[in-house]
Amino acid sequence: MSKHLSEDQITEWLLGASDDFVSRHLEMCDACSAEAERLRNTISCFRDSIHATAQRDHIFWTNQQLAMGQRASARGWYSLRWAWVAAMAMVLIAALFLTRAPNPPQNTATEDADNALLQEVQGDLAREVPKALAPAVLIAEERNEILMNQVARPNEATLKKRRQMK
């Protein structure tokens, strides 16, 4: 036989997807048949090695089932424990918020008082006369005003005196 099967044709045969031509060729061609069989045997050896390794005794499988049961139960408790932890954390956070809630208004009041004091100090600094001398300044201003009035408009007694002198 002059022309042998290609690698792809042998692969197709191995996958069970080959056509009649490939099957007929394999029946007649010893070289291709040997090549295909060699590939099939190698893969069979591979399969058998896995099957042989996976062939475990009854104790192995029973232990596996027990371990699975234990892990499933442990996971149940584990998730339950985490739920507890989450709940406790939520309670703690809520407690923190509740205890800290009145603080912000207190802080605002203090801030307002500080601002008022600052304004007061600034006001004091802006005065021409110290705050303690403010009444004296008022008295002096009133006195000056009276004197000015007297100079501008003399009363009846003053006018009478001026006439007698003349």
Next chain:
Amino acid sequence: MAQNEEAAVLIPIQEKAGLGTSALDDFTPLVQSHQQRIYRVLLGMVRDPDAAETLTQECFLKAYQKRASFRGAASAGVWLLKIAVNLARDHRRSRLREFWHRLSSSFEHVAELEQRLPDPHASQERVLLGREAVATVWSAVEKLSPQQRAIFILRFVEEMSLEEIAEVTSLKVGTVKTHLFRAVRAIRQRLKGGGVRE
């Protein structure tokens, strides 16, 4: 276990929403009927008996926890294989695990897997040739992408049909066939390059 029987087992378990032991006990028959196959597929995927054992437990635990999501459209076997393949893929993705896997499995487990041959009465030469070929296939399978590896294992180790593999991997039959074709071609090249004697 037939598909109808599996659904009959799973649906009452779903109804028991709590984590009661009765629901777990009801799940046991499903574990018993599928654990060997799941272990085998995982062994082929991760190439490490210890990891395969842990992942098998993980697979059934996941199935138990997600039992409410089982619709019954596919068989429980396909559903479990889907979980197993995803777990194996995630396991391989972890670079750290990959490192430990290479460090540990390359000595003991791989040797153990390669030594296991079906016919202990075969001639010495044939046994050696078989071991060499199996080792070459293992190393070629290692080089495949996780998806191709899963498809290869399901086809040639579990002897599943292309349609069943498509269901497990959520791929189209044509895509499965393409992956399988590429996987076999890669293995053949490896066998030729690896110097497996005829």
